[in-house]
Structure formats: C-alpha cells, structure tokens
Amino acid sequence: MDVLQQIKALRDELNQHNYNYYVLDNPTISDFEFDTKLKQLQDLESKHPEYFDENSPTQRVGGAITKNFETIVHENRMYSLDNSYSKEDLLDWEVRAQKILGNVPLSYVCELKYDGASINITYENGKLKRAVTRGDGFQGDDVTNNIKTIKAVPIQLKGDFPNKFDIRGEIILPFAGFEKMNQELIEIGETPYANPRNTASGSLKLQDSAEVAKRPLDCLLYSLVGTNLPFSSHFKGLERARQWGFKVPVQSKLANSMDEVFEFIEYWDKHRHDLPYETDGVVIKVNDLHHQEELGYTAKSPRWAIAYKFKAEQVSTILNSISYQVGRTGAITPVANLEPVQLAGTVVKRASLHNADQIEKLDIRIGDEVFVEKGGEIIPKIIGVDLSKRHSDSVITEYITHCPECHAHLERKEGEANHYCPNFYGCPPQIIGRIQHYITRKAMDIEGLGGETVALLFNNGLVTNYADLYELKKEQVVVLERMADKSAENLINGIEKSKEIKFDRVLYALGIRYVGETVAKKLAKHYKSIDAIATASLENLITVDEIGEKIAQSVIEFFQNEENRIIIERLRNYGVQLELVEEESTSVSDKLSGKIFVVSGVFEKFSRDELKKAIEDNGGKVGSSISAKTNYVVAGDNMGPAKLEKANQLGIAIISEIDFEALINDN
Template sequence: MSVKEQIEALREELRKHNHNYYVLDTPTISDYDFDIKLKELQALEAKHPEFYDANSPTLRVGGEITKNFNTVVHEHRMYSLDNSYSKEDLLDWEKRVEKILGDSNIEFTCELKYDGASISLTYEEGKLVRAVTRGDGFQGDDVTTNIKTIKSVPLQLKGDYPAKFDIRGEIVLPFEGFYKMNEERIANGEDPYMNPRNTASGSLKLQDSSLVAQRPLECLLYSVVGANLNLETQFEALEKTRSWGFKVPTVAKLCKSVDEVMAFVEYWDVHRHELPYETDGVVVKVNTLRYQEELGYTSKSPRWAMAYKFKAEQVSTVLNEISYQVGRTGAITPVANLAPVLLAGTTVKRASLHNADQIEKLDVRVGDAVFVEKGGEIIPKIVGVNLDLRPQNSEPTKYIDHCPECNTELIRTEGDAKHYCPNEYGCPPQITGKIQHFISRKAMDIDGLGSETVELLFKEGLIQNYADLYALTVDQLLPLERMAKKSAENLVKGVAASVEIPFERVLFALGIRFVGETVAKKLAKAYKNIDALMYASALELATVDEIGERIASSVVAFFQNEINLDIINRLKGYGLQFQVSAEKLLNQTEKLKGETYVVSGVFEMSRNDLKKLIEDNGGKVGSSISSKTTFLVAGDKMGPSKRTKAESLNVPIISEQEFLAKLS
C-alpha cells in the first residue's frame, strides 16, 4: 500500500470511529486505540505535506488563530420563526396554510427547538467548505475554522448526498459538559458561565480554535436547503441527512393533525427536562417540501413553519425604579429597573413595561414585588404584581409628560399606544438613533463604524445627521479617544464605499417612519427614483401594493420637511444611489401591471424565478386564489382543490409555457 493510500485509509477509518462515537453514541474502539491511530496519521501527514487535506481528522484539534471573522452573505437567507403559545394559535396557522394550499389533509413534522447558536454549513462534493453564523439572516460571520473542531460536524459525507447544499442547525453545549466546564472554572478561581446557550454562542467567536476544540460542543441539524436535492418531505430530509453523517435528533415525529401536534408538545413540555440539551419549544413544519415552496415566506418568517414555545419561566423580584428610554423615532419606552434575579439562565436587571397603558393595566408601582418572565424566552417583561407584598406607602405610577433627554413636552396621538417626543432634530437619542439606523447592516452597512463611534462623533460635535458622515476626514477623527490612524482610515473608506448601496436600501436607511425593508423595496420599485417619490401625493402612494394610508401620510410628511430635503440634497451631492440602477430597470416592464397571479405546482424553472418574472413585469404574486386572481399558473402535481376553486371563480388556468409566451 502506497503512503497516499495509507493516509486515505487512516482518514476514512478515523472518520468512521468519530461518527460512531459522537453522532451514533456507539463507540467501536477505545479512546487509547483511537489516539494511537490519530498520532500515526499525524506523523504520516507531517512527513508528506503533499497529501494535505483541509478536512483531515487530524485538524479537529484546532490551533488556527482568527483575528477577524469575515462577513459572508448567505446564499439562502436564514429566516426567523413565528411563535405561538396556544393550540388556538396553531389552529389559526393551520387554517391559513390550508386556505393557501387548498388542501385540508396536511401532514406536519414536529421537531424540538434546541436553544443554541444557529449555524449554516455549506457542503460541496461531500466536503465541508464553509460554516457561517446566522447574523441578521442575510449575512453572518465565517467561523469555519472553529466549527471544524466540533466532532459531530462531518468534514466528509458518505452516501448519496447532493453535489452542493446548505444544512442548518444549532450549536449546543450539553448540560453535562457545561457543568464540567464550570466546575473547572470555579476550581481555578474564575467566574462560572451563566448558561449553556450563551457559552455555545460565545465559543464560535473565540480567536483560538484550539480553545473551541476543548469545549464539548455538539451540532444538531434540522434543515437542508439548495437546488436539485431530490427530497420530497421534511421527514425524509431528516432521515436522509442522518444517513449522510449528520447528527440529526431522532425525536422528530410525523403528525397528521394539530391534535397530534399538541400531544407531541404536551409530552415534551414535561419530558424536555430529561434531555441532555436546553430546549425552549417545538417547531412545527408543513411536511411536504413542494408545499413549503408554494407557501413561501413573509418578510421575516416562513409561512410553512411555526414555533410553539413552552411556557416561559417566571420569577419574582422587586421593582426599584422606572426609567424612560427615547428611541430614534421619538417613541418613549418605560423600563423597569429590578433587583437582580436569575431567570432562564441569565441575571435580569431590567424589563420592558411597554407603554403607559400597560403600567396602568397592571398598576405597577415602584417598590412592588413583580412577576417577571421572558417573552419568547428572549426579552424580559413584567407580567403581574404581587399585591400581598405591596408597601403601605405605595403610590400609583405617574407617567412622565416631558422628554427625559431634552425636556420637550411629550405628545400622544389618538390610537397610538406610545408617547412621543416631537423634538425630532434636537433630541440627542433621536439624532444618534437615526444615524445608527442609517449605518446598520440592512441599510448602508458602513464598515468601521458602530453605534458607540456614532455616539462619540455626535458628542464631539463632528456629526448632527447622517449626511455629515460623508464630510468626515481622517484628520478630524485622529484626536478622538481610542481612534488610531488605521481605524480612522477604515471609517472614512467605509463611508465612501457605501455610496454603491442600491436605492431601496438607501430609502430604508433614511429612517422614514413605518418604512421598513419590505416597504422600501416596494416604493423603490413603484417610483424608480427619489424625485418621483418625493412629489407623490398620499392618494397616489396609497395605491401602491401594501402601502396604506398610514405609511403614505408618513412618507409625504417626511418629504415636506425642509431639513430632510436639505439632507437628501447633500447625500445626492456625495453620490448616493437615489434611483433604481439601469441594469435593474432593463429587466423590468409594466406588461403585467394590474394583474395578480397565483403560482401552484412544480415547474421547469424554480418557483422563485417564476415569481420574480411576474413581479419584474409589474404583476403581483398572490398567496391564495380569490375573485381578484387574474391567472392561476399551474405546474405538475398541483392540488385538485386549487383547480376546482379556480374553475368555480372563473379564474383562467395557464401553464408555465403559456405564461412565458404571454410575456414574450
């Protein structure tokens, strides 16, 4: 046997033993024998570097140092899940799904929702090529070096895997390993870690991968995405990916009704405490993958999945003080400052009180013993008061009437839950909040500039609005605290590079009230440039798809303000993109304007490309058939109920080829 063959045989044998031990939990070799074979492979690789393999089992020990984690755009966006807390929520979701699909016999896959750090792994030709954190869902940090040290992540797959795909999962720290780590820290005189979830998440960004290798992290996989996967259902996908070498939990269950789903939820709400990992709920997914594709996504979440959250942990503590925060829109948020208390693995000192109505409803007062829980197990909130422990000298809470930052009298419009500070251009947190929104990742995404630096620049009088960013020079920045020459140069370069950001993101960055990412895209598509949008009336704006009176009025008010117009003119002078690019316009027409299409079934082109064609040509994609549907584009395997409904409403049914012929 040649040296190359020896090396490859040892690698394959060690991969098999690794899989048996860390994934299947059925070791077939002693730790001693495994280490001997690993050292044998290390020695051979050291003598023959020409046979280097980035996915060799010998590289599991780590040792690479990563100073900066590169930002990587996800090829397939990572969405967040909608949450439900009752059977009624699930039934409502089921009805919506049935209405869109036109099918009342839908199967669901139920999986446990593990509480860890989300990760996306990319495999090409069976090899791990990239591991990226969730980030904001659009892009995350490349942590491949650290992920390779996790033994349950296969570096080389086996079986009939696709040529290229992404697989999503959670990096978790089992309780046993977490407790052992804390015992060692306490013995060394160090503070213990607070909870497994945060410890797992923090591990991914350690600069020294050998430290990550020492932590008993695991990777539990649950979703595979990509093209030409040859998979029919979610349940099949779980079984198939398990056969490729991934650690996929076996507790998943196929359910035929919401009653079966609830039985699964109720069982695990009790038995989850027997699991070796943290869990906070159950994820319910429509089982058929082509149905998932047909249901699609909202701007934030898949329509085909729902997270059922277990009842939140609740604790009691004392409310010491109520303070008030001012947001970038001027909205006032009351915050409860609490006596520190341990809740769901973290020490809680502050909780949201939402608004004046909530304070009045709960009759929350300073000095009260209050009940606190984590809404969705993320944001702490006060849910009640223990009146038996209320102090005798207690007085009702009087909500503030002036801004805590600039002392301007607060306003509250009819039908609005929150109070607002109207001093939009003179209230410090509103000024810095607008600039922080402008530079954020989903907006202008300016490298070298963060929230703290914005606060510092404002405090030093260098910026008063986001247009001032484009006039900053390195010489102005150098005298600032903790601002080295390289940092100053990177900030100025990052600002200059942002002029290439496309129009829809610039529009979102302006911070017009009620204009989020999705609305900004719709307005950019409808008006093509800032000048057309600027002169549009509220009546005209309200005719744009999904733009109601509230958004229309807000847009008109924004462009009527002279300060905003002055800032936009300055930004134009700095070269920002205030119109849809010529390249994008080239592929857009108004051929389908005023027409609504429902797309159902399997097509030769991808469903997303088909929907994009409709939208690029001025049409609207509907989620379910109604009297407003202009055409139903029918592919293979379209449900018979969709056809029946279309025929009953006299909606014309056309094929993919007929649709393309209509366009041409």
C-alpha cells in the same frame, strides 16, 4: 499499501469514529486509541504535504485565523418563524393552511426548538463547502473554518447524497460543556459566561479556529434545502440526512393530526429539563414538501411552519424604580429597575414596562414585589404584582409628562400606545439613535463605528445627523477618548466604504418610521430612486405590494420635512447611493410587463423557481396568493384545490407551463 492509501484509510477510519462518538454517542475505540491514530495521520500528512486535504480529520483542531468574516448572500433566504403560545394559535394556523390547500389531509413534523445559533451549511459532492451564519436572513458571515472544528458536523458524507444542497441547524453548547467552561473561568478569577446560547453564538465569531476547537460545541440539524432533493416529505428528508452522517435529533416525530402535535408538546413541556441542552419550544412543520411549496411564505416567515413557545420561566423580585428611555423615533419606553434575580440562565436587573397603559393596567408601583417573565422577548417583562405583599404607604405610579432628556412636553396620538417626544431634531437620544441605526450592519454597515462612538461624536459636537459623518476628518476623531490612530483610520475608511451600500439599504438606514428592511426593498425595487419615492402620492404609494396607508403616510411626512430633504441632498453630494443600480440584469423582455402571475403545482419542464425567474425576466410579477389583481395562474399537477376554486371564482386565466412558454415566445 502506499502512503496515499494509508492516508485515505486513516481519514475514513477517523471520520467513522468521529461519527460513532459525536453523532451516534456510541464510541468503539478509546480516546487514547483515537488520539494515536490522529497523530499517525498528522505525521503522514506532515511528511507528504502534496496529499493535503482541507477536509481531513486533522483539520478539525483548527488553527486558521480569520481577521474579517466575509459576508455571504444566502442562495435561499433563511426566514424566521412565527411564534404561537397556545393550542388555539396552532389550530388557527392549521385552519389558515387548510384554507390555502383546500382541506386536504395534513401530517406534521414536530421538532424541538433549540436555543443556539442558526447555521446554513453547503455541501458539494459530499464535501463540506461552506458554513454561513443566519445573519439577517438574506446574508450572513462565512464561518466555515470554525464550523469544521465541531466534530458532530460531517466533513465528508456517506451514501447516496445529492450533488449540491444546504442543510440548516443550530449550533449549541450543552449544559455540561457550558458549566465546565465557566468553572475554568471562575478558577482563574475571570467573569463566567452569561448563558449557553450567547456563548455558542459568540464562539462562531472567534478569529482563531483553534480556540473554537477547544469549546464543546455541538450541531443539531433539522432542515434540507435544495432543488430535486430525493424525497417528498420533510420527515423522510430527516431520515436521509441521518444516513448521510448528519446529527439529526431523534426526538423529531411525525404527527398525523393536531392532537398528536399537542401530545408531543405536552410531553416535552414536562421533560425538556431532562435534555442536555437548552430548548424553549416546539417547531411544527407541514410534512409534505409539495404542500410546503403551495403554502409559500409571508414577508418574514414560512406559512408551512410555526413555533410553539413553552410557557416562560417566571420569578418574583422587588421593583426599585422606574426610568424612561427615549428611542430614535421619540417613543418613550418605561423600564423597571429591579432587585437582581436569576431568570432563565441570566441575572435580570431590568424589565420592560411597555407603556403607560400597561403600568395602569397592572397598577405597578415602586416597592412592589413583581412577577418577571422571559418569554419570546429578549428583554424580560413584568406580568403582574403580588398585591398581598404591597406596602400600605405605596404610591400610584404617575406616568411622566415631559421628555426625560430634553424636557419637551410628551405627545400621545389617538390610537397609539406610546407617548412620544416631539422634539425630533433637538432631543439627543433621538439624534444619536438615528445615527446609530444608520451605521448598523443591516443598514450602512460602517466598520469601525459603533454605538458608543456615535454618542462620543455627538457629545463632542462633531455630528448632529448622519450626513455629518461624511465630513469627519481623521484628525478630528483621533483625539477622542479611547480612539487610537488605527481606530480613527478604520472609522474614516468605513464611512467612505459605506458609499458603496445599495439603495434599498440606504433607504432603510434613513430611519423612516415603519420602513423596515422588507418595506425598504419593496419601495426601492418599485420606485428605483429616492426622488421617485419623495414625490410619490399617498394613492400611488399604497399600490406598492405590502405598503399600507400608515406606512405611506409616514413616508410622505418624512419627505415633506425640509431638514430631511437637506440631509438627503447632502448624502447625494457625498456619493451615497440614492438610486437602484441594476445588477447584472437577467431581463429578457418586457412581454409580461404589468402582469401578475401565481405559480401553483408540480411541473415537468420547469422547477417552480425557474418559472418564477422566467416571469420576472420577462417583466412580470410573481404573486404569493390569488387575488383580483392576478392575471394568470400557471398550474401544474396537484394544484391546490383552494387556489383552483378561487381562480375560477375570480375568472382568472389558468394556463399550463406549455401555455406559459408560448406566451413568452409569442407563439
């Protein structure tokens, strides 16, 4: 056997042993034998560098250093899931799905909801090509070198797999590994990690992959994404993924009714503590992939999947005091300061009290023993008071009437739950908060500038709004506390680079109330420039997809404010992008301009995505559901009966893919 054959044989054998140990949990050789074979392969590769392979088992030990993690746009967006907390929520979800699909029989896949860091891994020709974190769902960080160190992630697939696809899952840290890591830290006098989830997530962003390799991370995979995948249902996809070498949890189950879904939930609600890792609920997915396509997505979530959250862990502790925080919009949030207590793997010292109504409803008083819960929210919340332990001299909590920071008299608009500080341009936390929002990753992504530094700049009189950032000089910031020469240089460079950020993110960065990422994208795409948005009427704004009267009114109020208009002019003069720069336009024609299409069914000549792209390339718009505004339904085989019925009721033209082709070709 020549050297190359020896190397290939050792790689195949070691890959199989990794699979047996980390995926099947069924090792067939000892650790010593494995290490001996790995050393043998390392020696051969060292003597013959011409046979280097980035996917060799020897590369799993890490060693690559990543100074800056490249931002990668997801080919297919990673949506978040809607949450449910009761059987009634799930039954309502089923009714909504059936309404769209037309009361067809449905089966579901039940999966445990793992508490880790989401990951998207791309495979090409059976080899691991790239691994990207979820990020904001639209883009994430390239952490390929770090993911390759996780033994449960196959570097080379087995069997008959598609040429290219993505697989998604969760990077987790099992309890045993987490406890071992913490024990080692305690022994050397270091602070232990807070919880497995945050530690797993933080591990993915370590610059030295050799350090990641030392951590006992695991990867549980649960979703395949791609075109022309060789299966028709989600459950069959999971089975095929196992055959290709992926660690797909065996707990996943096919349920033929909602009653079977409830049985799965009830079983794991009792037995989840037997698992070796954290889980906080169950994910239920419509099994049939065609049905998934028919159901589609809302702005944030798939309509074909939902998360059921287990009842949150609850503890009791003493409420020591209540403080009030001022947000960037002026909203006042009361915060409970608690006697520290252990809850869901972390020490809790503070909890949200939401608003004045909540305090009054629960009759929360300082000195009370309160029940604290950590459910779907990151911040724990108080859900009740143990009245049997209340002191006789306790005093009813009076909500504050003035801003705790600037002392302006608080306002509460009719229909609003929160009190607001009206001193929008003079209240320090609001000013700092708006600038902090402006620099965030999802907004202007200014490298070298963090929240604490923004506060430092404001407190030293260097900035009073986000436009002031563009006038900062290195010599002004280098003298600030904890600001070294290199840090100051990075900050100024980061501000300069932010001028390249696209218009939709600039619009989000401005901090207009109710204008989140999705709304900013819709407005930017529709109006193309800040000037067009600034002059749009209320009636015009609410014609934009997903823009209601509340959002439209907030946009108008923002641009009516003279100080905002001055700031925007300054941003324009500094070179910030205030117009949509069309990237490589795929526009073919405007033949479909002003027409709204809904695509439904399975097609022969086109994939659904190709049809949607062709509609947009020819100036049309793709709608997610049929309404009176829909002009055409492009129908394929197995079109949802509910959509067919609705289209007929509204008198909407139903055309085939051949008709559509003729439409864009003017035949």
